Amino acid sequence: MSISENKVDKNHANTYRRKFLTQSVAVAGLTIAPGIVLNQVAHAKADADKVTNATRWGILVDTNKCNKGCTDCVTACKTENAWGAVDGSPSSETLSSKEQQAQWIRKVTITDKQTGHVQSLPLFCQHCETAPCVDVCPTGASMKREDGIVLVDKHICIGCRYCMMACPYKARSFIHEKLELQKTTAPRGIGTVESCTMCAHRVDKDQDPACVEACSKAKHGALLFGDMKDANSAISEELKKHGGEQIRADLGLNTGVRYQGL
Amino acid sequence: MMSFRQFAKHLVILVGLTALPVMSNAGDLGPVPPKAKAKASEKTECVEPVPVMRKDHMEFLKHKRDLTLREGVRTKEHSLAECIACHVTPNDKGEYARFGEDEHFCSSCHNYAAVNVDCFDCHSDLPENGAKKLRSSNKTNPHKNILTEGGK
Numbered sequence: 001m002s003i004s005e006n007k008v009d010k011n012h013a014n015t016y017r018r019k020f021l022t023q024s025v026a027v028a029g030l031t032i033a034p035g036i037v038l039n040q041v042a043h044a045k046a047d048a049d050k051v052t053n054a055t056r057w058g059i060l061v062d063t064n065k066c067n068k069g070c071t072d073c074v075t076a077c078k079t080e081n082a083w084g085a086v087d088g089s090p091s092s093e094t095l096s097s098k099e100q101q102a103q104w105i106r107k108v109t110i111t112d113k114q115t116g117h118v119q120s121l122p123l124f125c126q127h128c129e130t131a132p133c134v135d136v137c138p139t140g141a142s143m144k145r146e147d148g149i150v151l152v153d154k155h156i157c158i159g160c161r162y163c164m165m166a167c168p169y170k171a172r173s174f175i176h177e178k179l180e181l182q183k184t185t186a187p188r189g190i191g192t193v194e195s196c197t198m199c200a201h202r203v204d205k206d207q208d209p210a211c212v213e214a215c216s217k218a219k220h221g222a223l224l225f226g227d228m229k230d231a232n233s234a235i236s237e238e239l240k241k242h243g244g245e246q247i248r249a250d251l252g253l254n255t256g257v258r259y260q261g262l
Numbered sequence: 263m264m265s266f267r268q269f270a271k272h273l274v275i276l277v278g279l280t281a282l283p284v285m286s287n288a289g290d291l292g293p294v295p296p297k298a299k300a301k302a303s304e305k306t307e308c309v310e311p312v313p314v315m316r317k318d319h320m321e322f323l324k325h326k327r328d329l330t331l332r333e334g335v336r337t338k339e340h341s342l343a344e345c346i347a348c349h350v351t352p353n354d355k356g357e358y359a360r361f362g363e364d365e366h367f368c369s370s371c372h373n374y375a376a377v378n379v380d381c382f383d384c385h386s387d388l389p390e391n392g393a394k395k396l397r398s399s400n401k402t403n404p405h406k407n408i409l410t411e412g413g414k
Contacts, residue, residue, distance in 0.1 A: 051334035145334060153331055154384055182386050184343050189384030204336050 044206060056129075056148040057198055057256060058228040059212065060235050060244050061121055064261040065222035068109070068120040073223065076214030077105045077124075080199060081186035095177045102173040102188070104196045105211060110262075119262070122211065122223070125150055125171040125196035126247065127256030133163035133172065142193075148228075148256050149200050154192040163193055168248050171195045198256075228256070293374040295367050296359075298349045309339050319345075323381075342381065347389045357395050361387035 045051070078084045083102045085091040093101045105124035111117070127150045133142045134150065141157035144150045152163075152172075164172045172195040179189050185201040188194050199209035207213070208225045215223040226235030238244075244258030298308070308315050310322070326340040338344040349367040352358050359365035361382040364373055368387070372379060388396075 045334070047336040047338075049335070050329075143332065145332065147334070151331065153328075155327055155331070178383070181388075182384065184346070184386045184390045187384040187386070192384070200334065201336075204334050 045204060047204075051145050051147040051149075051204070053146045053148075054229065055227045056229045057127070057203060058148070058226065058235055059198070059209070059257045060224040060226075060238055060260065061257065062222045062224070062260045063119050063121045065220055066120050066122065067220055067222075068118065070120075070218065070220065071107055072214045072218045072220070073122050073211035074105050074107060076210040077196070080183070080202075080210035081188070081197070082181070082183040083186075083188065083194075092179050092181070093175070093177055100174075100176055102175060102194060104171075104173070104194070121259065121262075123169060123171070123247075124211075124257070125167075125198070126169050126253070127196075127198060129254035129256070131253065132166040132168065132251075136162040136166040138162065145200070147203075149198045149203070150195075150256075151197055151200065152193050152195065154187065154189065154194070157192040159191040159193065161193060167195075168251060168253075293371040295370040296349075296351055296365060298367075299347075299351060342385055343390075346385075346387065350387065350389055352395065358388050360396065 075086060078086045081104060082092065083104055091101055105122055108121055108123045110119045110121070112119075127144075127148055129144075129148065131142070131144055131150050134144050136142075138160060139156050139158055141153045141155075142150070142163045143153055159174065161174055164170075164174060172193050174193050175188060175190050177190055182188055186197075199207070199211075202209060208216075212223040212225040215221065224235050224238060226233040228236055228239070230236055231240075239258065242260060244260050245262050246253070246255045246258060247262075310318070315322075322340040323342055323345075326335075327342070329335040330341065350358060351367075353365065361369050362373075364370055366387065368379070368382075
């Protein structure tokens with residue numbers, strides 16, 4: 001009896017050892033594979049992965065490359081997120097005045113009165129690290145994702161508009177009326193505040209925001225999107241080389257959107 | 263003691279009275295939600311068993327909305343977009359019903375139960391390609407346009 005038990009144990013030990021060896025080989029193979037994949041794709045995120053603060057998304061605007069008459073970024077944003085009027089078609093907000101209608105991104109023209117130098121640049125949510133809109137929100141609807149994208153959780157937004165008052169960039173809008181035919185990827189509706197989402201739905205799929213894509217498609221290349229925490233990303237290298245200013249840097253908000261040539 | 267004949271008479275009356283409310287509702291079959299696409303038909307289950315979905319779909323949606331919006335999780339399971347993509351189906355002519363119409367998957371039950379939801383104040387009630395092919399009928403949910411009409 002005791003002999004047969006020993007035999008069983010020995011066999012068990014053998015299978016265990018065999019399993020351990022094959023498994024450890026498999027694990028070793030796996031650990032090599034993701035390392036290679038990670039080196040090839042800069043910021044691949046699986047659908048099931050949560051965003052982390054290992055990345056901080058940012059956009060760099062080169063105002064010298066930004067064409068004065070061009071509104072391709074604004075049109076692309078409107079088309080992607082279904083706000084405002086595109087190509088003469090009526091706005092989805094028919095009852096609101098022009099001042100009331102949503103504006104996620106707008107072109108701003110700056111004139112230096114002394115020299116007469118005129119500059120044109122897109123202005124949108126600056127995705128601040130210490131965002132005033134997040135500070136003042138009474139419900140926690142105004143929030144910042146771990147990767148630095150500032151969003152409105154419209155599920156719990158009560159439409160008080162404190163964030164609109166707090167934002168130094170006038171980046172947020174309030175929806176005054178019932179909307180129809182929103183995009184699946186860009187839910188927006190009455191009684192809530194909204195602003196640029198840095199196209200979070202695209203970014204999570206490793207695509208550039210719609211404005212950035214449109215700008216490079218038009219061969220202006222005035223907008224550069226990337227991870228500001230990754231030293232090897234194009235945006236980090238450009239910022240290291242030539243720097244980038246924050247609008248109202250005096251407020252110390254550490255914005256995710258930087259400008260060159262201001 | 264009650265005779266058998268008497269007992270039988272009482273039984274018939276009792277059964278008749280019990281059946282009355284049931285018979286008066288015989289024409290009402292309850293909500294008739296449209297069939298989902300093949301991937302969640304009778305053969306393939308929805309992401310959860312049907313009784314669970316009937317009772318708890320709102321809890322799944324609520325949990326998933328926070329995961330997606332706040333943490334960037336973009337899986338399809340329990341996402342409203344995927345519910346719509348699979349369950350909101352066109353009719354024979356290839357036209358889509360809108361939320362509020364009895365033919366729309368969500369409002370087929372919500373109209374019946376008179377439970378108003380505000381999901382579609384913001385979210386699209388159509389699959390991503392559905393916006394161009396809408397039904398011509400305009401049987402809207404009486405609750406749906408309260409805010410617009412009140413504001414006008």
